[in-house]
Amino acid sequence: MPESFVIETRGLLKSYGTQTVLNEVDLRLPAGAIGLLGPNGAGKSTFIKCLLQLEEKNSGEVKLLGKDIDRFGRETRKRIGYAPEQDCHIPGMVGCEYVTYCGELSGMPFEAARQRAHEMLDFVGMGQERYRKVDTYSTGMKQRIKIAQALVHDPDLVFLDEPTNGLDPKGQALILELIERIWSESGISVVLSSHLLHDVDRICDRIVIIAQGQIVAHDTLAALKERRRPEAEVVISENKDSLMRLFEEKDWSCSVMNNGNVKVVHGERSLNPLIEVMRDAGISPLEVKESPNALSELFLQALETGNGKTSA
Ligand SMILES: Nc1ncnc2c1ncn2[C@@H]1O[C@H](COP(=O)(O)OP(=O)(O)OP(=O)(O)O)[C@@H](O)[C@H]1O
Numbered sequence: 001m002p003e004s005f006v007i008e009t010r011g012l013l014k015s016y017g018t019q020t021v022l023n024e025v026d027l028r029l030p031a032g033a034i035g036l037l038g039p040n041g042a043g044k045s046t047f048i049k050c051l052l053q054l055e056e057k058n059s060g061e062v063k064l065l066g067k068d069i070d071r072f073g074r075e076t077r078k079r080i081g082y083a084p085e086q087d088c089h090i091p092g093m094v095g096c097e098y099v100t101y102c103g104e105l106s107g108m109p110f111e112a113a114r115q116r117a118h119e120m121l122d123f124v125g126m127g128q129e130r131y132r133k134v135d136t137y138s139t140g141m142k143q144r145i146k147i148a149q150a151l152v153h154d155p156d157l158v159f160l161d162e163p164t165n166g167l168d169p170k171g172q173a174l175i176l177e178l179i180e181r182i183w184s185e186s187g188i189s190v191v192l193s194s195h196l197l198h199d200v201d202r203i204c205d206r207i208v209i210i211a212q213g214q215i216v217a218h219d220t221l222a223a224l225k226e227r228r229r230p231e232a233e234v235v236i237s238e239n240k241d242s243l244m245r246l247f248e249e250k251d252w253s254c255s256v257m258n259n260g261n262v263k264v265v266h267g268e269r270s271l272n273p274l275i276e277v278m279r280d281a282g283i284s285p286l287e288v289k290e291s292p293n294a295l296s297e298l299f300l301q302a303l304e305t306g307n308g309k310t311s312a
Pocket residue numbers: 016021038039040041042043044045046047085162195
């Protein structure tokens with residue numbers, strides 16, 4: 001059976017004036033918990049808005065849940081939820097009234113919308129606060145109610161744009177746990193946009209890294225973590241020359257780094273052969289650090305690209 005995708009884009013292009021914000025983005029994403037990771041200004045929100053037709057793309061094709069948005073945008077959006085980065089509540093409305101209203105806007109009859117709103121408010125952990133005006137909520141509560149309104153109509157796919165913004169570490173952890181359950185318990189595909197590696201690293205099974213409107217990486221989290229260069233950094237206080245000679249005898253290229261540690265390209269699948277060679281030669285390093293995995297490396301490169309530096 002051919003694999004189906006919840007999101008497919010081909011040549012998606014979006015510019016504001018002379019600035020190209022999405023540069024011919026090609027992506028095919030299967031159902032799951034998807035992390036959209038990139039520095040501020042990378043184009044994450046614009047990507048989401050173009051998919052949801054809140055912004056008009058310049059060119060390219062987009063399919064959501066298998067349907068072309070140019071032909072079936074309106075009907076497809078009924079099966080999609082969205083929590084934007086900025087506040088989206090209606091001033092003066094109390095929490096449960098607001099989520100119910102969002103359900104009605106999605107076409108649900110009032111009674112069904114009200115019942116489901118309470119279920120979703122329970123799901124996001126809102127107690128009696130639901131009977132208070134949203135204007136009086138803390139940042140954490142506002143983030144939670146945004147998630148509740150995105151889920152009220154029981155969508156198949158939900159976009160959450162920077163849902164941990166403004167939260168302290170405990171608040172971030174609570175929101176991430178909640179988001180993880182959206183996919184693992186309800187089977188609703190989630191696109192979590194974030195500029196924090198930690199967010200997506202914890203709960204997503206697939207990662208897309210975006211920088212300056214281009215996809216710099218797309219793979220499963222497991223594959224990105226598995227991928228690393230066969231390099232290591234050896235922290236050593238004495239016998240540095242002997243260590244370098246030892247590596248050269250093994251034909252492993254090595255050099256002294258700015259911090260005084262020795263970098264070695266050992267070409268092995270694990271650190272074990274490197275550690276054995278040093279042990280046999282009677283050299284005891286203080287520490288042997290593995291090279292960063294591809295996820296960390298690509299994310300750092302994306303950050304540098306986002307800051308105007310070009311990556312090697
Ligand atoms: N309506 C707009 N008009 C002009 N430029 C825009 C508009 N919206 C976004 N941009 C520009 O497009 C680029 C990408 O913005 P976008 O909001 O998509 O980034 P992001 O990855 O979501 O980052 P952040 O989390 O900081 O919002 C930025 O340079 C931004 O200034």
